[in-house]
Amino acid sequence: MHFSKMFLMNLGMLITVAYLANLFYKYTLSRLSARVKYSLSVLLMIFGGWISSFFGFQLSENVIFDLRIVPLIIAILAYSRSYYILIIGVGIGLTRFTFGISQAAFAGFINLAILGVIGMLLNEWLRRSDYRLMIKVMITILTVNLINTVNIALFGVITAHEYLTAIVPYTLPLSIVLCFAFALMLRDFQLDQRRMYEIESANARLSEQTLELQKAKIVLEERAKQLMLASQYKSEFMANMSHELRTPLNGIINLAQMIMESGQELSEDELKQYGEIMYGSGHDLLLLINDILDLSKVEAGKLEIVQEDVNVSETLLVLISHFELEAAKKGLELELEEQPGLPELIYSDPKRLQQILRNLLSNALKFTHNGRVRVKAHLEKELRSGQKGNWIVFSVEDTGIGIPPHKQHVIFEAFQQADGTISRRYGGTGLGLSISRDLARLLGGFILLKSTEGQGSTFSLYLPV
Structure with missing residues (x-):
C-alpha cells in the first residue's frame, strides 16, 4: 500500500514537472536555439529523476524506492541522439548522492548508469525498428523495468531473496503499469501539442495568405488605374492622331478637288501655291506615318541600326x-x-x-x-x-x-x-x-x-x- 501511494505521488510530481516545463518553454524558452533547448531538456529529465527520489518511499534510512526510471524511459522514446540517454542515466544516478553518500547511493548510481547504457541500445533499436509505436513503448518499458529489478537484486543493499520475494511482487507490476500510463498521458499531451502547433501554423499561413491577397489586391487596383490611364492616354492619342491625319488629308483632297474642278481657270501662280500646300501637307502626313511606323518597329525589336x-x-x-x-x-x-x-x-x-x-x-x-x-x-x-x-x-x-x-x-x-x-x-x-x-x-x-x-x-x- 505504501508503494502504491509513493508511486502515484511520483507520477503526479512528474506530470506536474512536465506541465510546468511546458509552460516555461512556451513563454520563455521557445525563441532559444535548438541546441540550447535540447540541453535544457536533458537537465529537465535529470531534474525529473531527482524529484522522483525526493518524493520516493524511504524503506530504511538509506533505501529509497521511486519512479526515477520514468524520465529515462521517456528520453529513450523521445530523443534522436542516443548519447543523451547515457548522460541522463548517469545524471539521475548522480542526483542520488544528494540524499547522502552510502552503499545504497552507490548502488543507485551503478543501476542508473547501466540503465543509461541499455537505454542507448534501446534508442538505436527504436530508430531502426519497423514495429508499431505502441509495441516499441511496451518493449522499452518492460526491458527497463526488468533490468532495473535485476540490478537492484544484484547491487542493492537488500538481500536478493528478500527483495525478490517481499518487494518485487508489488513494485514491478505497479512500476510497469504507471510507466505505461505516464507514457500514454505524455503521448496524448504530445498529440495535443502537435494539433495546437498545426492550428497555429495554419493560422500563420492564413495570415500570410491574407496579407498576400491584400498586397495582390493593391497591385491589381494599381494596375487597373494604370490601365484606365493608358486607355485615357490612348483615347487622347487617337483623338489627336485623327485630327493630325485629317488635317493634311483634307487639305490635299480639297486642293486636289479645286484643281480638278477649275484647273483650266487657275493661274500658274495659283497652281504653284496649291502644289506647295499639297506638298507640305503630304510631307507632314509622311512624317506622322513614319513616327507611327518607327514606334511599332522599336516596340517589336525590328528597327535596324546601321553603325x-x-x-x-x-x-x-x-x-x-x-x-x-x-x-x-x-x-x-x-x-x-x-x-x-x-x-x-x-x-x-x-x-x-x-x-x-x-x-x-x-x-x-x-x-x-x-x-x-x-x-x-x-x-x-x-x-x-x-x-x-x-x-x-x-x-x-x-x-x-x-x-x-x-x-x-x-x-x-x-x-x-x-x-x-x-x-x-x-x-x-x-x-x-x-x-x-x-x-x-x-x-x-x-x-x-x-x-x-x-x-x-x-x-x-x-x-x-
Missing part, C-alpha cells in the same frame, strides 16, 4: 540648316555652340542620330514663343552616376513653356503627354520623345531632361564616343 562614322560638325550644321527658316519666322535666335575637344568622328547611326536631334529641336522651336534655342555639343569623361568613359553630349536648350516636375517622367512614354491638350494646341502626336528615347537606347546612350515650368527646358542626348 558608321559620323562627322559631328557636319551633323550639327545640317540640323541647324533645316530649322533656320522656322526659327526666323517665329523671331527666335537659333544658336550653335561646339565646345573645344570634340572628336571629329563618332561611330553611330547618322540617320537615327539626325532623327533624335530633329525631334528635340523641333519640340524646342514648337514650344518656345520668344527668346532663343541653342544647340550645344561637348564631351564628358564621367557621368554623375559614376559611370566612366568618353561621352559626347548633344544638348538642345530653349526658353519655352517648360515642363512641371511631376510631368517630366510622363512625356517620354508613348501615348502620354504632360498635357492632353498639347497636341491640339501645338500639333503633333506626342510620339517624338518616346521614339527618341528608344532610339537613344539602341545607339547605346540615353536622354536627360532639365526643365523649369515657364523658364524653358534642356534635353541632352548622351552617346558613347
Whole structure:
C-alpha cells in the first residue's frame, strides 16, 4: 500500500514537472536555439529523476524506492541522439548522492548508469525498428523495468531473496503499469501539442495568405488605374492622331478637288501655291506615318541600326540648316555652340542620330514663343552616376513653356503627354520623345531632361564616343 501511494505521488510530481516545463518553454524558452533547448531538456529529465527520489518511499534510512526510471524511459522514446540517454542515466544516478553518500547511493548510481547504457541500445533499436509505436513503448518499458529489478537484486543493499520475494511482487507490476500510463498521458499531451502547433501554423499561413491577397489586391487596383490611364492616354492619342491625319488629308483632297474642278481657270501662280500646300501637307502626313511606323518597329525589336562614322560638325550644321527658316519666322535666335575637344568622328547611326536631334529641336522651336534655342555639343569623361568613359553630349536648350516636375517622367512614354491638350494646341502626336528615347537606347546612350515650368527646358542626348 505504501508503494502504491509513493508511486502515484511520483507520477503526479512528474506530470506536474512536465506541465510546468511546458509552460516555461512556451513563454520563455521557445525563441532559444535548438541546441540550447535540447540541453535544457536533458537537465529537465535529470531534474525529473531527482524529484522522483525526493518524493520516493524511504524503506530504511538509506533505501529509497521511486519512479526515477520514468524520465529515462521517456528520453529513450523521445530523443534522436542516443548519447543523451547515457548522460541522463548517469545524471539521475548522480542526483542520488544528494540524499547522502552510502552503499545504497552507490548502488543507485551503478543501476542508473547501466540503465543509461541499455537505454542507448534501446534508442538505436527504436530508430531502426519497423514495429508499431505502441509495441516499441511496451518493449522499452518492460526491458527497463526488468533490468532495473535485476540490478537492484544484484547491487542493492537488500538481500536478493528478500527483495525478490517481499518487494518485487508489488513494485514491478505497479512500476510497469504507471510507466505505461505516464507514457500514454505524455503521448496524448504530445498529440495535443502537435494539433495546437498545426492550428497555429495554419493560422500563420492564413495570415500570410491574407496579407498576400491584400498586397495582390493593391497591385491589381494599381494596375487597373494604370490601365484606365493608358486607355485615357490612348483615347487622347487617337483623338489627336485623327485630327493630325485629317488635317493634311483634307487639305490635299480639297486642293486636289479645286484643281480638278477649275484647273483650266487657275493661274500658274495659283497652281504653284496649291502644289506647295499639297506638298507640305503630304510631307507632314509622311512624317506622322513614319513616327507611327518607327514606334511599332522599336516596340517589336525590328528597327535596324546601321553603325558608321559620323562627322559631328557636319551633323550639327545640317540640323541647324533645316530649322533656320522656322526659327526666323517665329523671331527666335537659333544658336550653335561646339565646345573645344570634340572628336571629329563618332561611330553611330547618322540617320537615327539626325532623327533624335530633329525631334528635340523641333519640340524646342514648337514650344518656345520668344527668346532663343541653342544647340550645344561637348564631351564628358564621367557621368554623375559614376559611370566612366568618353561621352559626347548633344544638348538642345530653349526658353519655352517648360515642363512641371511631376510631368517630366510622363512625356517620354508613348501615348502620354504632360498635357492632353498639347497636341491640339501645338500639333503633333506626342510620339517624338518616346521614339527618341528608344532610339537613344539602341545607339547605346540615353536622354536627360532639365526643365523649369515657364523658364524653358534642356534635353541632352548622351552617346558613347
